[in-house]
Amino acid sequence: MxxxxxxxxxxxxxxxxxxxxxxxxxxxxxxxxxxxxxxxxxxxxxxxxxxxxxxxxxxxxxxxxxxxxxxxxxxxxxxxxxxxxxxxxxxxxxxxxxxxxxxxxxxxxxxDGRCLIIVPKDAPYKTVADIRGKRMVLPDPAAYMTKFCTAELRDQGIDLTKERVERVQEQGAVPFYLTNKFGDVGGVASYSGVAKSLEKTGHRVLHTSVAQxxxxxxxxxxxxxxxxxxxxxxxxxxxxxxxxxxxxxxxxxxxxxxxxxxxxxxxxxxxxx
CATH class of the missing domain: 3.40.190.10 (Periplasmic binding protein-like II)
Incomplete structure (x- = not known):
């Protein structure tokens, strides 16, 4: 096969x-x-x-x-x-x-599917507004979940074209970037393996998007x-x-x-x- x-x-x-x-x-x-x-x-x-x-x-x-x-x-x-x-x-x-x-x-x-905005467990951020100006970790701009998270953050008043964005090849790399201080905030799919392992990787959900x-x-x-x-x-x-x-x-x-x-x-x- x-x-x-x-x-x-x-x-x-x-x-x-x-x-x-x-x-x-x-x-x-x-x-x-x-x-x-x-x-x-x-x-x-x-x-x-x-x-x-x-x-x-x-x-x-x-x-x-x-x-x-x-x-x-x-x-x-x-x-x-x-x-x-x-x-x-x-x-x-x-x-x-x-x-x-x-x-x-x-x-x-x-x-349904959602974009989860995640941060390290000990991060001081309490709301989405707190991440303005921070380094956002997302996959390639063409990736569906990147577009999903971008649209959600737009609705929350954050324009990613005006923010610092670190790009990764796939969602699995987002926790690594946050843990090793290459970024401050990440976006992942609610149905991804990353989302199901946040407790293990030492991260938490700061914000959950609208359902799609x-x-x-x-x-x-x-x-x-x-x-x-x-x-x-x-x-x-x-x-x-x-x-x-x-x-x-x-x-x-x-x-x-x-x-x-x-x-x-x-x-x-x-x-x-």
């Missing part, structure tokens, strides 16, 4: 998407776990096929999972309507697919309103059965929110992209 990683986009799509349609009416569900996701297609199928099966049963069709590792492949597949369904993070990709390529909203994962949809599920415009409603019902009721709870546990989420469409449609404007 790992040999696929080196293939060009055309080869990957020919094999994965073409094979998924081999049975005629099988549907393709693309899964993108963002930059933090793994690189093993078999692992992703094992992780998400239960969800695909639940969605498929709700509309009486077979749904096959394909793993999309590269953002360029995700963007290209959505633009060219190669995916019948797509569940992807970061959330700006599904939001763009809805805005620009005719995809329709189904749901987002729970809990996380890991949205979208479908092509050819799906009917009745089909989408059936899928939404199946997703909402997953916590009601042992099998459904197993599906959620595999994915690592609490459930699905089928009422976040407006927030997802508003996301890109809030991010300023």
């Amino acid at each position: 790992r040999k696929w990683i080196g293939w060009g986009l055309a080869g990957v799509f020919t094999l994965l998407v073409g094979a998924a349609h081999a049975q005629g009416r099988d549907l393709v569900m693309a899964i993108s776990e963002g930059s933090s996701g793994g690189t093993d297609h078999a692992r992703v199928i094992a992780k998400y096929q239960g969800l695909a099966d639940a969605v498929g049963r709700s509309i009486n069709q077979k749904v096959n999972v394909v793993f999309i590792r590269e953002f360029s492949a995700l963007e290209d597949g959505l633009k060219n309507q190669r995916f019948d369904l797509a569940m992807a993070r970061p959330s700006d990709f599904p939001a763009r697919a809805m805005r620009d390529h005719g995809y329709q909203y189904v749901s987002s994962a729970q809990p 949809p996380y890991f949205p599920l979208i479908v092509k415009k050819s799906f009917t309103a009745a089909q989408i409603e059936s899928m939404q019902t199946a997703l909402r009721t997953l916590p009601d059965t042992e099998e459904g709870r197993g599906v959620l546990k595999n994915i690592g989420i609490d459930g699905f929110d089928t009422r976040s469409e407006k927030r997802l449609r508003d996301l890109l404007a809030w991010l300023g992209i």
Whole structure:
């Protein structure tokens, strides 16, 4: 399976998407776990096929999972309507697919995503206003969570274009920078491994952003309103059965929110992209 990683986009799509349609009416569900996701297609199928099966049963069709590792492949597949369904993070990709390529909203994962502004436990800061003029540690400006934290701080009256910002390759480096005094304040995703390890790394949350949809599920415009409603019902009721709870546990989420469409449609404007 790992040999696929080196293939060009055309080869990957020919094999994965073409094979998924081999049975005629099988549907393709693309899964993108963002930059933090793994690189093993078999692992992703094992992780998400239960969800695909639940969605498929709700509309009486077979749904096959394909793993999309590269953002360029995700963007290209959505633009060219190669995916019948797509569940992807970061959330700006599904939001763009809805805005620009005719995809329709189904749901987002729970809990929502947030930007956490973190500081060392012994830092004197009490409010967001206290970090003005301090060194902020964030990933590359193109990174989704950087845009997310930038938008939140903008709403809190802090313009990062006028602040000192230290850039790191990935969120995992933020605690290291703070611990070693290369920066004073950092921004990380609430759903990241960093956020789950703050107690261990000696950091605390100074500020929690507004909530935004996380890991949205979208479908092509050819799906009917009745089909989408059936899928939404199946997703909402997953916590009601042992099998459904197993599906959620595999994915690592609490459930699905089928009422976040407006927030997802508003996301890109809030991010300023």
